[in-house]
Amino acid sequence: MTSSASHTSPVLETARRAREAAAVLAPLPRTARDAALHAIADALVERTGELVAANAEDIARARAAGTAESIVDRLTLTPERIAAIAADVRQVVALPDPVGEVVRGSTLPNGLDLRQVRVPLGVIGIIYEARPNVTVDAAALCLKSGNAVLLRGSSSAYASNSALVEVLRDAVQSAGLPADAVQLVPGESRDSVRELMRARGLVDVLIPRGGASLIRTVVEESTVPVIETGTGNCHVYVDEAADLDMAVDILVNSKAQRPSVCNAAETVLVHAGIAEKFLPRALEALTQAGVIVHGDAAWQQAGPGLVAPATDEDWATEYLSYDIAAAVVPDLDAAVAHIRRWTSGHTEAIVTTSQAAARRFTQLVDSTTVAVNASTRFTDGGQFGFGAEIGISTQKLHARGPMGLPELTSTKYILTGDGHTR
Structure with a gap:
């Protein structure tokens, strides 16, 4: 990719805006993030009609393409399913906030105070297939843990995901948070996925959710760090x-x-x-x-x-x-x-x-x-009592097994002295 192309890339521009939003999110208190999640849950219910209408476009396209009914069912949004998704968001609100948690700390022999605290990862990209409910689940978990999220769903759910993200962005903004904390990665071709996988420096981590071939492609071709989630033999x-x-x-x-x-x-x-x-x-x-x-x-x-x-x-x-x-x-x-x-x-x-x-x-x-x-x-x-998960990690670095909110954070050390020099 040439530098001029990179400057005009919609995918990279989206990632830049996400990075700016992440910097705003990181220091916000839990109350601000929870307010945004409440706004999302309310908006999903209030705007059910337009979400079902957008979803109908995807369903019609899927059936015209001869898609198996089991896949069509996973793609389908009904008022009942949207209400359940909103209820899941409210459950995320009730979960403990991992940001700011002290993982360990001590006073060193020289008098320095050392604390290791949880902080957001920053910008998380989610690449996933079929089910549009993942759009809301992923956004809610990322916001709760103080992260901006870039959502790249499958082309089969593009109309549904576009409508959902519009609802999410409006709700987030109404709560006083930057709308760019939640963005849909532009484009329906594989080129947009490749750009996202190579946005190292703008995107902090990618999490693929889907079949074995999707996960393998992201793991093997991405220059952005990847948390590999679970095929299950x-x-x-x-x-x-x-x-x-x-x-x-x-x-x-x-x-x-x-x-x-x-x-x-x-x-x-x-x-x-x-x-x-x-x-x-x-x-x-x-x-x-x-x-x-x-x-x-x-x-x-x-x-x-x-x-x-x-x-x-x-x-x-x-x-x-x-x-x-x-x-x-x-x-x-x-x-x-x-x-x-x-x-x-x-x-x-x-x-x-x-x-x-x-x-x-x-x-x-x-x-x-x-x-x-x-x-x-x-x-x-x-089932493990984490309240929610973004996926099940089968790799060994940073996160392993069901990934709850703590796994969507990193840590940093805060060192406090009183004029200490070495």
Whole structure:
């Protein structure tokens, strides 16, 4: 990009305005940010009609393009859904404010007072797919934590997102905050996404939310720091010492309670010592739940005609559907080895009555969340009591696991002396 092009780029100009807005937001008290969030919630309800009308354009375009109805449903805004989104914003208002929190502090031996305090990250770019509710969720969480936000949704929701951001900006401005604290990244082509990914120095961090290909593209091509969020190739390991009733319940819940989300289980591993007893029960329960099993030789033998042969592709797949890969392993260490090879680092669960087995599994498995005798479906900011989340980070720097408000902050050190010199 030439310097003259960069000066006229709408994307970079949007990022510059966001940076100016972030500088205004950072020192504001909680009351100012909460007032803006209340204004947003009220405005969403008051302007429901125009939001539904804009959303209808996206829905018509999606259906004309032959989009699957499941995707159309995720795209759809109704008055009831908008009311629920507004209620979610009000819940964000009630969450503890992370900005200004003292993470640690002490008086040094030389008398200097040292404090590490939470501060906003600055400008956060969110690149996401399909669901327009993410537009409001992301904006609310970023504002609550004192950040300006740049929103780049998918082209399929462009009319909906444009209308939503107009409502958000008007509400933010009515509360006395800069409207540029919330902006839609201009453009519907991939060029605007690439510009956002290369706006280093103007954008502090990017958070991609969507499918594996979107996340991989942002991680590999961005020069702006990226917090990688979660594809979920999650595993359930049923140990030799498992309570079989519990194991069946946890397996079915992990897989079938909502299969299209990142914390749904995609592989089940069973200790060989209980395979003969457990596999028929598991197959019956999974089949009743509508799940198709892609299994190794042991699973195929346990369910002739019910189990499709599993390949390396199955072990690597995040199905997001009523499918699960299944294998019998000789012991816990073999289960861990399988998980280490194929996991995306999201969530793994062990079902066991053995404290030693649970302890070894939690020590050896390196994922954001390791569940003992609990469903993988609990890996979620709301379920963890964080109130809300911007995504589930599967990387290890700065933030890992469900990202609540504290993960949308950085820290700085404040050093106070009395004429101290070194």
